Structure formats: C-alpha cells, structure tokens
Amino acid sequence: MEAVKLPSSWEKPKLAPQPEASIPRLELCTAVLAVELADLVHQELDMEVDTTFYTDSKVVLGYIHNEVRHFYVYVANRVQRIRRTSKPQQWHYVPTDLNPADCGTRSVPAIRLHDAPWLNGPAFLSRPSTPDDGNQTYHLIDPDQDTEIRQVVSTFTTHTSSSCLNSERFERFSSWIAVTRAVAHLIHIARTFNKRNTINKACNGWHCCRTLTVEVLNQAKNIVVKAAQRYDYATEINCLEESKKLPSDSAIKTLDPFIDEQGLHRVGGRTRRAGLSQEEMHPIIISGKHHVATLLVRHHHQSIHHQGRHLTEGAVRAAGFWIVGGKRCVSRVIHFCVRCKRLRGSVQVQKLSNLPEDRMDFSPPFTNVSMDVFGPWPVTSR
Ligand SMILES: [Zn+2]
Numbered sequence: 001m002e003a004v005k006l007p008s009s010w011e012k013p014k015l016a017p018q019p020e021a022s023i024p025r026l027e028l029c030t031a032v033l034a035v036e037l038a039d040l041v042h043q044e045l046d047m048e049v050d051t052t053f054y055t056d057s058k059v060v061l062g063y064i065h066n067e068v069r070h071f072y073v074y075v076a077n078r079v080q081r082i083r084r085t086s087k088p089q090q091w092h093y094v095p096t097d098l099n100p101a102d103c104g105t106r107s108v109p110a111i112r113l114h115d116a117p118w119l120n121g122p123a124f125l126s127r128p129s130t131p132d133d134g135n136q137t138y139h140l141i142d143p144d145q146d147t148e149i150r151q152v153v154s155t156f157t158t159h160t161s162s163s164c165l166n167s168e169r170f171e172r173f174s175s176w177i178a179v180t181r182a183v184a185h186l187i188h189i190a191r192t193f194n195k196r197n198t199i200n201k202a203c204n205g206w207h208c209c210r211t212l213t214v215e216v217l218n219q220a221k222n223i224v225v226k227a228a229q230r231y232d233y234a235t236e237i238n239c240l241e242e243s244k245k246l247p248s249d250s251a252i253k254t255l256d257p258f259i260d261e262q263g264l265h266r267v268g269g270r271t272r273r274a275g276l277s278q279e280e281m282h283p284i285i286i287s288g289k290h291h292v293a294t295l296l297v298r299h300h301h302q303s304i305h306h307q308g309r310h311l312t313e314g315a316v317r318a319a320g321f322w323i324v325g326g327k328r329c330v331s332r333v334i335h336f337c338v339r340c341k342r343l344r345g346s347v348q349v350q351k352l353s354n355l356p357e358d359r360m361d362f363s364p365p366f367t368n369v370s371m372d373v374f375g376p377w378p379v380t381s382r
C-alpha cells in the first residue's frame with residue numbers, strides 16, 4: 001500500500017498567522033484544514049468512507065449550518081470551501097473537556113497520557129451516537145453583533161388601498177391654510193425625489209421650502225378636497241364613475257352632482273350656459289359634517305373679518321364650495337369663534353351702590369346745604 005504523502009505544510013505545527021486573527025476565524029481555518037485533510041484521505045482510499053467532523057466552536061458550527069445570512073469575504077470563502085466537500089449534517093459539536101485536540105495545546109502529565117483521549121480518542125467515538133445526538137442544527141450566535149456577518153438591509157414599500165390621503169388625518173389641523181401647506185410640502189418633497197421634476201437644485205430629499213408655488217398649493221387644495229369627498233360620498237362617487245344612478249337616499253341626489261376632469265365632485269344644474277366661472281356655476285360639494293368643511297368656513301369667516309352668518313355663507317359660496325348642511329356648519333363655527341364671542345357679547349352693566357343716607361332722610365328744607373362751585377381758581381406758587 002502506498003503511503004499517503006501529506007503536504008509539507010501539514011507536517012509542521014500550525015501557528016496562528018500574524019496579524020493575529022480572531023478566535024472564530026482561527027477555528028474556521030482549522031475546520032477548512034480538517035475538510036482538506038478528509039478530502040486527501042478520501043482521494044487516497046479506494047472506498048466510500050462516511051466522515052464526521054467535530055469542532056468545539058459553536059460559532060463555526062453556526063457559520064457552516066447558516067442558510068439565512070451573508071458573510072463578509074473571509075468567512076464566506078472558507079464556509080464555501082467547507083461546504084463544497086462536506087455537508088452541514090456531517091459537522092457536530094464536541095465539548096471542550098472531551099476534545100482530544102486540546103491535549104496537544106494544554107499540558108497533560110506523562111503519567112496521565114495513557115488515559116487521556118490524545119491516543120485513543122474520546123469515548124463517544126466508539127458509540128453510535130454523537131455527543132449532540134446527531135441531528136442538531138446550529139444557529140448563528142448573536143448575528144447582529146458578529147462583525148463577520150453582513151447586516152441585513154431591508155427595503156420596504158408601502159401600498160395604500162386608496163388613491164387619496166386618509167382624510168381623518170386632517171383633524172390634526174386647525175386651519176385651512178395649514179392643511180393645504182402641509183400637503184403642498186409633501187407634493188414638493190415627492191417631486192424632488194424624482195430628479196427630472198426638480199426645478200431648484202437646492203431642493204433635495206426631505207426638506208421644508210419657504211416658497212411654494214401657486215400650482216402646488218392648488219394641487220394640494222384639490223387633494224384635500226378630494227380626500228374629504230371620498231370619505232363622505234364614496235358610494236355616490238363610485239356610482240358616478242360607473243355611470244349608475246345615485247342611491248335614492250343620497251343626501252346630494254338633488255344637487256345633480258358630476259365629476260370634473262380633475263376628479264372633483266361638483267354641483268350640476270342647468271346653468272352651464274350662463275357664462276359664469278366654473279366655481280360659480282358648479283361649486284365643489286363638501287359635507288358640512290367633515291372637518292375640512294369646518295376649516296373652510298373658519299378660513300372664509302376670518303377672511304371677511306368675522307361678519308355674520310349670511311356673509312360667511314356667501315364668502316364660502318363665492319370661493320366655489322357648496323357645503324351640504326352649510327347653515328348649521330357656519331352657525332357652529334361662529335358659535336365657537338372666540339373673537340365673535342368677544343365682539344358680539346352683551347355689555348357688562350355696573351351694579352350701583354346704595355344712595356347716601358342724607359338723600360334718603362326726611363328732613364326740613366335747608367337742613368343739608370351744598371354748593372356747586374367752579375373756577376377759575378388763581379394759583380400762586382413761590
Ligand atoms: Zn424645496
């Protein structure tokens with residue numbers, strides 16, 4: 001039988017390379033060495049031999065059994081080498097106190113060498129089962145802290161079920177200007193992420209521009225109104241989109257509503273040939289119960305300097321909005337308006353004190369005499 005000639009590097013003691021590698025790296029190198037040695041033995045033996053590998057490093061076992069994470073190059077190359085000619089199921093754990101390899105690096109008195117596993121191997125080798133019962137799968141140990149393991153980078157996408165914003169979020173705003181500006185900022189930021197739409201090069205990513213264009217503000221206004229309409233009149237809008245009749249119990253059936261080219265829900269009617277602007281002929285429909293209606297009424301009530309109910313209604317109407325239940329909405333806004341309460345409040349009346357005693361006593365004439373004297377008084381000063 002021809003003697004197996006081991007490579008010259010294996011005949012020498014293996015020393016840890018410089019600069020010093022980490023313990024898991026050294027353990028992994030020994031695992032690679034074991035696989036290369038097993039390959040050489042298989043190559044020289046003309047028979048099938050089942051090979052079992054043992055290591056006392058659970059970190060290395062975690063690397064070899066890993067199926068979920070990626071490693072950096074050093075560990076990845078060695079794990080790839082190990083798995084090329086061995087399967088993870090062939091790798092098992094041996095406790096440190098049973099590991100015969102440790103006898104070579106830790107001193108064993110000569111008198112105990114005969115009983116040490118160095119010469120005969122550990123006792124479990126002669127049993128059919130392995131110390132870890134054979135079928136154990138090893139997981140990575142503390143993968144988030146291990147510098148050899150690449151960090152998991154997750155990319156998320158958000159899918160919304162509706163093409164509109166959630167109008168319940170508008171309840172966080174107390175003014176129409178604030179809600180439209182907030183949505184306009186979002187539109188502007190969304191555009192800056194698309195480099196083709198970026199007008200100003202200073203606009204980049206999440207930022208807050210001081211100047212917003214009229215076009216963006218108008219677009220924001222339409223988005224807010226559309227979201228409010230979808231919230232209150234989803235059924236009616238679906239019917240109009242599918243060219244169906246509106247439900248008989250719909251609150252806006254009498255308004256003959258239609259959807260314009262921007263997707264806004266407007267009042268219909270017979271005045272299309274009147275030559276008026278679209279805002280006047282076909283105002284936008286908004287439910288008076290929605291928070292956006294309250295914001296709109298409050299905004300126009302302030303713009304006409306807190307005048308009464310009729311003028312506020314007129315201002316809202318002139319701005320191109322038809323608020324369903326508008327009278328009640330306007331009354332509610334004015335009722336809670338602090339400035340109107342202050343200006344329209346009744347004047348406080350002073351409570352007068354009791355009359356003096358000499359005016360209340362019955363007495364003969366000239367009993368109490370007083371003189372009303374008025375100047376000019378000459379004043380001298382020294
Ligand atoms: Zn900007």
Ligand SMILES: [Zn+2]
Pocket residue numbers: 301306307334337338339340341
């Ligand atoms: Zn007011």
